[in-house]
Amino acid sequence: MTAYILRRLVQCAILIILVSMLVFILIRLLPGDPLQMLLSLDDIATMTGGRHEALEALRAEYGLDRPLPVQYFDWLWNVLQGNFGRSIVRGFDIWEELTTRLAVTIFLGFTAFIISSITGMLLGIIAAIRRGKIIETVVTAIANVGGAGPAFFLGILGLYIFGV
Numbered sequence: 001m002t003a004y005i006l007r008r009l010v011q012c013a014i015l016i017i018l019v020s021m022l023v024f025i026l027i028r029l030l031p032g033d034p035l036q037m038l039l040s041l042d043d044i045a046t047m048t049g050g051r052h053e054a055l056e057a058l059r060a061e062y063g064l065d066r067p068l069p070v071q072y073f074d075w076l077w078n079v080l081q082g083n084f085g086r087s088i089v090r091g092f093d094i095w096e097e098l099t100t101r102l103a104v105t106i107f108l109g110f111t112a113f114i115i116s117s118i119t120g121m122l123l124g125i126i127a128a129i130r131r132g133k134i135i136e137t138v139v140t141a142i143a144n145v146g147g148a149g150p151a152f153f154l155g156i157l158g159l160y161i162f163g164v
Contacts, residue, residue, distance in 0.1 A: 024068075035064065083095070127140060
């Protein structure tokens with residue numbers, strides 16, 4: 001059993017590395033320069049020196065002038081150390097932003113878990129008591145759609161039904 005768990009952990013680590021590498025490469029293959037998309041022409045014109053020199057200085061500052069494998073391994077090493085870097089757009093520390101929003105995320109997740117558990121048990125009891133009736137069919141259909149439906153679609157549908 002220990003060998004199985006270790007093998008699965010190694011497979012998980014390899015999969016995470018491959019997926020992160022794939023996402024990193026796909027992001028870099030997007031058309032356009034991220035710094036040119038970030039900065040408007042007015043921002044570039046007001047920088048000291050020419051436009052090309054200013055962009056090159058920013059590329060060097062963010063490490064975008066190095067080869068892709070070097071950028072990836074630097075990024076991976078920093079992530080493994082817990083350093084997620086700074087946002088290029090807003091300039092704040094990403095780890096601090098994650099930790100400030102984590103409490104709200106946990107609260108929302110826990111609240112959704114409690115509400116769905118209570119609702120699921122109540123609807124299950126109603127379906128069991130009214131077996132063979134129309135209410136059992138409706139509850140079963142709702143449970144099947146909720147379990148089989150894609151989460152992104154059900155989330156949008158829930159926002160539309162309950163939020164609008």
